[in-house]
Amino acid sequence: MASLRDIRRRIASVKNTRQITRAMKLVAGAKLRRATDAALAAKPYQDTLARVLARVAAAAGDSVEHPLLTAPDNDTDVLVVLMTSDRGLCGGFNNQLAKRTQEEIDRLIAEGRKVRILGYGKKGIGYFTKRGYDVETVAIDIHPSTYEDLSRQLADRLVAALQADEFSRVMLAYNEYRNAMSQPPMFQQLLPMSSGAAGDDEPTGPAGEAEAMLEKLGTPMPSTEYLYEPNGQYILDRLLPMALQGRILQAFLETQAGEQAARMTAMDNATRNAGEIIDSLTLAYNRARQAAITTELTEIVSGAEAL
Amino acid sequence: MLHVEIVTPGAVAWKGEATEVQVPGLLGEMGVLDGHAQVLALTRTGVVRLQLEGGATETLIVGPGFAELTPLGVTMLVDMVEPAGTVDHATAQRDLEAAEAALAQAQDGTDAWREAEYRAELARARLSA
Numbered sequence: 001m002a003s004l005r006d007i008r009r010r011i012a013s014v015k016n017t018r019q020i021t022r023a024m025k026l027v028a029g030a031k032l033r034r035a036t037d038a039a040l041a042a043k044p045y046q047d048t049l050a051r052v053l054a055r056v057a058a059a060a061g062d063s064v065e066h067p068l069l070t071a072p073d074n075d076t077d078v079l080v081v082l083m084t085s086d087r088g089l090c091g092g093f094n095n096q097l098a099k100r101t102q103e104e105i106d107r108l109i110a111e112g113r114k115v116r117i118l119g120y121g122k123k124g125i126g127y128f129t130k131r132g133y134d135v136e137t138v139a140i141d142i143h144p145s146t147y148e149d150l151s152r153q154l155a156d157r158l159v160a161a162l163q164a165d166e167f168s169r170v171m172l173a174y175n176e177y178r179n180a181m182s183q184p185p186m187f188q189q190l191l192p193m194s195s196g197a198a199g200d201d202e203p204t205g206p207a208g209e210a211e212a213m214l215e216k217l218g219t220p221m222p223s224t225e226y227l228y229e230p231n232g233q234y235i236l237d238r239l240l241p242m243a244l245q246g247r248i249l250q251a252f253l254e255t256q257a258g259e260q261a262a263r264m265t266a267m268d269n270a271t272r273n274a275g276e277i278i279d280s281l282t283l284a285y286n287r288a289r290q291a292a293i294t295t296e297l298t299e300i301v302s303g304a305e306a307l
Numbered sequence: 308m309l310h311v312e313i314v315t316p317g318a319v320a321w322k323g324e325a326t327e328v329q330v331p332g333l334l335g336e337m338g339v340l341d342g343h344a345q346v347l348a349l350t351r352t353g354v355v356r357l358q359l360e361g362g363a364t365e366t367l368i369v370g371p372g373f374a375e376l377t378p379l380g381v382t383m384l385v386d387m388v389e390p391a392g393t394v395d396h397a398t399a400q401r402d403l404e405a406a407e408a409a410l411a412q413a414q415d416g417t418d419a420w421r422e423a424e425y426r427a428e429l430a431r432a433r434l435s436a
Contacts, residue, residue, distance in 0.1 A: 041317050041318045044312075044314050044319050045384060048314055048384055049384060056347065148316065227344055227345065228346070228347055228348070229333070229334055229337075229347070229348040229349070230333060230334060234349070235347055235349060242384075249316065
């Protein structure tokens, strides 16, 4: 049986751990709020962009032609943009994504394609480097203030690479942030964009209101026909890179929010577990103390009797 | 009444009602009133002037982006927005001179050139606001 001092030492050490996990949970909670606020603040821009893009694409119909929408002359190379966190202690957040992505990549490789990973965040880069995949470290120790720059750089790079036929498509692997409890891993096509993927949601905002009002008056919307200034093609040329960049930025923001949410859950569990361990250790300590007292008493009494 | 929304990647920068809006289109200034035709226009760095109900006006400096004009309102998606007067005249003048000097040095079409041109346009917009 462990001595009293051993048990006391263990209790102290578990208490320390509990303090750390509790602090980490609080920090993650604060960061999660900031991350979800940032993701929410970015939403109106993305929504408007997606809505306008969908309309432009719909208005242009099948005639729409743009390098970002058409498959390049290359069907061997695939780029995978992988977004994970830089730090661990966030439950299965990185591992789930890495495993899912590995399955997808192995399938692509089995189809005879060459896969190159563009890694953001230490955890994912470490996972795939260790397993011998072709990984390029694009950025580690990523601070949220650099998300906009990073997404602009990545978008520029991808557009240039697409025009040079350096790959057949680009996939994006990240954790989608649904809510604080659920951040499922995603593996989605980033390029070439399909014009439908921009989102066909009901239009909202001024245009949506205008549509709704005209519908009420019984007048059909003057279709969704726009006048373009300067012209449709020119606008599409500008809109598509903006949309690509927006999509990447969104993924960064969701990765950050998801990481903090996952860490909060993990640290909450850890704190609770530490509490349970402390309870059972305290019980063992009390029992050991009582046993020691009883032994001492017995010794005294039997010693007195012997006299 | 026009419903106006000016949105940047980080936030909805301005939202409200206006009777008239002036938008810095790529091909020139556009004045928007009630019942405007549906237009999708690229916009450049410049000044947005809003005529509010009751005669007040609001002047904003905006970065490049685009504007969606509908019969009932204006939605602008731009890089940045700041109220006129955020940067004072003297600073803007200095910025403009620095940017023009950089513009003269840089080679056409390079990143440095684009950067300098953007700064020059921004300074010009601030001066004209």
